[in-house]
Amino acid sequence: MPHDDRALAVSAEEPSAEIPLELTIPKLFLEKARRYGAGRVAMREKEFGIWRPISWQEYLDRVRAMALGLIRLGLEEGDKVAMIGDNRPEGLMAEMAALCARGVAVWLFQDCLMDEVRYIVDHSDAKFLVGEGQEEVDKALSILKDCPKLKKIIYDDPKGLRHYKQEALISLAEVERLGRELDREQPRLFEELIAKGHGEEIALLFYTSGTTALPKGALLSHHNMLSMGRHLMQIDPCEETDDYVSYLPFAWIGEQMMSISCGLQVGYTLNFPEEPETAQENIREIGPHVMFAPPRMYEQMTRTVQVKHLDSTWLKRQAFRFATWVGYRYADLKFSKKPIPLHWKLLNAVAYLTVQKKLKDHLGMSRVRNAYTGGAAMGPDHFRFFHSLGVNLKQIYGQTEVAGISVVHRTGDIKFDTVGRPIPGTEVRIAEDGEILTRSPSVFKGYYKNPEATAKTLKDGWLHSGDKGFIDDDGHLVVFDRTKDVFTLKDGRPFAPQYLETRLKFSPYIKDAWVVGDRRDYLAAVMCIDYSVVGKWADERKLNYTSYQELSQMPEVYDLVEKQIRQANRDLPEAAKIRKFTNLYKEFDPDDEELTRTRKLRRAFVEKRYKMIVDALYSDADKVHIDTAIKYEDGRQAHIVTDLKIVTIRD
Numbered sequence: 001m002p003h004d005d006r007a008l009a010v011s012a013e014e015p016s017a018e019i020p021l022e023l024t025i026p027k028l029f030l031e032k033a034r035r036y037g038a039g040r041v042a043m044r045e046k047e048f049g050i051w052r053p054i055s056w057q058e059y060l061d062r063v064r065a066m067a068l069g070l071i072r073l074g075l076e077e078g079d080k081v082a083m084i085g086d087n088r089p090e091g092l093m094a095e096m097a098a099l100c101a102r103g104v105a106v107w108l109f110q111d112c113l114m115d116e117v118r119y120i121v122d123h124s125d126a127k128f129l130v131g132e133g134q135e136e137v138d139k140a141l142s143i144l145k146d147c148p149k150l151k152k153i154i155y156d157d158p159k160g161l162r163h164y165k166q167e168a169l170i171s172l173a174e175v176e177r178l179g180r181e182l183d184r185e186q187p188r189l190f191e192e193l194i195a196k197g198h199g200e201e202i203a204l205l206f207y208t209s210g211t212t213a214l215p216k217g218a219l220l221s222h223h224n225m226l227s228m229g230r231h232l233m234q235i236d237p238c239e240e241t242d243d244y245v246s247y248l249p250f251a252w253i254g255e256q257m258m259s260i261s262c263g264l265q266v267g268y269t270l271n272f273p274e275e276p277e278t279a280q281e282n283i284r285e286i287g288p289h290v291m292f293a294p295p296r297m298y299e300q301m302t303r304t305v306q307v308k309h310l311d312s313t314w315l316k317r318q319a320f321r322f323a324t325w326v327g328y329r330y331a332d333l334k335f336s337k338k339p340i341p342l343h344w345k346l347l348n349a350v351a352y353l354t355v356q357k358k359l360k361d362h363l364g365m366s367r368v369r370n371a372y373t374g375g376a377a378m379g380p381d382h383f384r385f386f387h388s389l390g391v392n393l394k395q396i397y398g399q400t401e402v403a404g405i406s407v408v409h410r411t412g413d414i415k416f417d418t419v420g421r422p423i424p425g426t427e428v429r430i431a432e433d434g435e436i437l438t439r440s441p442s443v444f445k446g447y448y449k450n451p452e453a454t455a456k457t458l459k460d461g462w463l464h465s466g467d468k469g470f471i472d473d474d475g476h477l478v479v480f481d482r483t484k485d486v487f488t489l490k491d492g493r494p495f496a497p498q499y500l501e502t503r504l505k506f507s508p509y510i511k512d513a514w515v516v517g518d519r520r521d522y523l524a525a526v527m528c529i530d531y532s533v534v535g536k537w538a539d540e541r542k543l544n545y546t547s548y549q550e551l552s553q554m555p556e557v558y559d560l561v562e563k564q565i566r567q568a569n570r571d572l573p574e575a576a577k578i579r580k581f582t583n584l585y586k587e588f589d590p591d592d593e594e595l596t597r598t599r600k601l602r603r604a605f606v607e608k609r610y611k612m613i614v615d616a617l618y619s620d621a622d623k624v625h626i627d628t629a630i631k632y633e634d635g636r637q638a639h640i641v642t643d644l645k646i647v648t649i650r651d
Helices: 026-041 058-074 089-100 114-125 134-146 171-186 187-193 222-235 253-266 278-288 295-311 314-335 344-361 380-388 450-456 497-504 531-540 550-554 553-570 603-609 611-617
Strands: 008-010 040-045 050-055 078-084 104-108 126-130 153-157 170-173 202-207 217-221 243-245 271-272 292-293 370-373 391-397 427-430 436-441 460-470 478-480 510-516 525-527 578-583 624-631 637-645
Touching: 026 058, 026 089, 026 126, 026 187, 026 253, 040 058, 040 089, 040 278, 050 058, 050 170, 050 344, 058 089, 058 187, 078 089, 078 114, 089 104, 089 187, 089 243, 089 253, 089 271, 114 126, 114 603, 126 134, 134 153, 153 171, 153 391, 170 171, 170 314, 171 187, 202 222, 202 253, 202 427, 222 253, 243 253, 243 278, 253 292, 278 510, 292 295, 292 380, 292 603, 295 314, 295 370, 295 380, 295 531, 314 380, 370 497, 380 391, 380 497, 427 460, 450 460, 460 525, 478 497, 510 603, 525 531, 525 550, 525 611, 531 550, 531 553, 553 578, 578 611, 578 637, 603 611, 611 624
Parallel strands: 040 271, 078 104, 078 126, 104 202, 126 153, 153 170, 243 271, 292 370, 370 391, 525 578
Antiparallel strands: 008 427, 040 050, 202 217, 427 436, 436 460, 460 478, 510 525, 624 637
């Protein structure tokens, strides 16, 4: 391990505010709930078009009842409680109840397929599974016989479950009734359970996204989670009067980071959308002060703005182009830390009043002080776009194994090709082979039932990330890519394919891109068009099509995609330019195992699945024949027979 200062980044000027080792999430929750009581709103949920407030007292009362109900049902110290469902107050309450009862919380993604649910519930040894309604109950009942340690399936919404009589089923309302009954018998039990807790005890068993293999269960302690939240809040303090919208899956560490690690320490209000489909509209209604989302969410926002621009009147398009031109120039001056001339300040003020203010409000970002993105790479084009609107978007770097975050940009010190500097209490070191290593109080305790992976990842207190990067002259961390994904170009230089993929996805017409070409004579790409945007483009040109497959293979669409690739190729070295591409007959889909649940590309899987396409891209063929089946979420399959055109891009 090198000891060159250029390979080490620490947060020297920001002393670490340490969390006491005895502090736990339930202790902090109990302290906050008692302090705020019935006079402050802890959460809001939109139901039937109305925002319903939930006070800290109601939050505490329901968590107390749930926790004691679980105890009555047989929950013992260290037992696992799995949870699956949309973001709702009851989901967070169930998690808090599990922790208060000295259990361990395990979250699953709402759209997990049956095999994924079976694997995680069985591997985690979950004793209870808390689901939202009939869909989750059906999944749980179908795996019950394969998960011998699963004893009870708890549901919240009884709709459609009237005739379900299985012994393992119990409603959340009944669990709370049992809890209140136990509370009357032992009125001090809840507080006694919480008082027993210690920060080094395991709070969450969090399953990684599984880009290369089966998900691994990362063991995170109370101290891991609270330390990370405290250190992030040192950089960007939030206030108890702030609003945060919880709409990303609780199974993603980033959502836990904002709702629990930070939210509980600050005491800001959590807001839950009515439905996942209404999240963007509900975000606009609330106007949160802080946002955190993976790049795909910001990419979708960008695409929304771009599409509205394409559909607007000539005058509005000119106003948007003017505001964008001014905004980009203003943002670039701020990035370079150069003095901003008065005339640019005046132009930016005009752009803000005429266009940017309305756009920020439309995106729900009118009150955002800090917006964060992480979990995957974000292209510089998207990054500059949000800063051109005046949104203080910051890149973070972290992973499940550090409770969410270890590196972040500082306000006024943002470089869009880096992820910033380590948060207080965190050291980042670059190994001799370029791997990023991290040491901090937030580094996890190991992988559940996987000592081999733990030993490989944790060495002498340093977390081996599996990512390659370097530390620049300003002490900023530059993340290159996953070690296994870094290409060697024809000229021998290393290259991160995700850099080019994110440039391609800045186009509103491109939903996903997969760049190949490690140690090949040139780079090639498999493109997935955005069906709604390209479909609208085709409708305006009177082009007839009946399906994604048919639209993607139209010559006019190939010409459109080629223009987007040429745009992305600009300013790149010759060896790093895409020279061949084809349009895939479908979108990449997590249900087909091509993407993780957080929409990261599973490269090893797609390379194997689409080997025939890759081989054709590196041959003299001008098309590749496809004869395959695709699987829909409801289990149906469709037989696909088509020819994919292969296009060569010449200067």
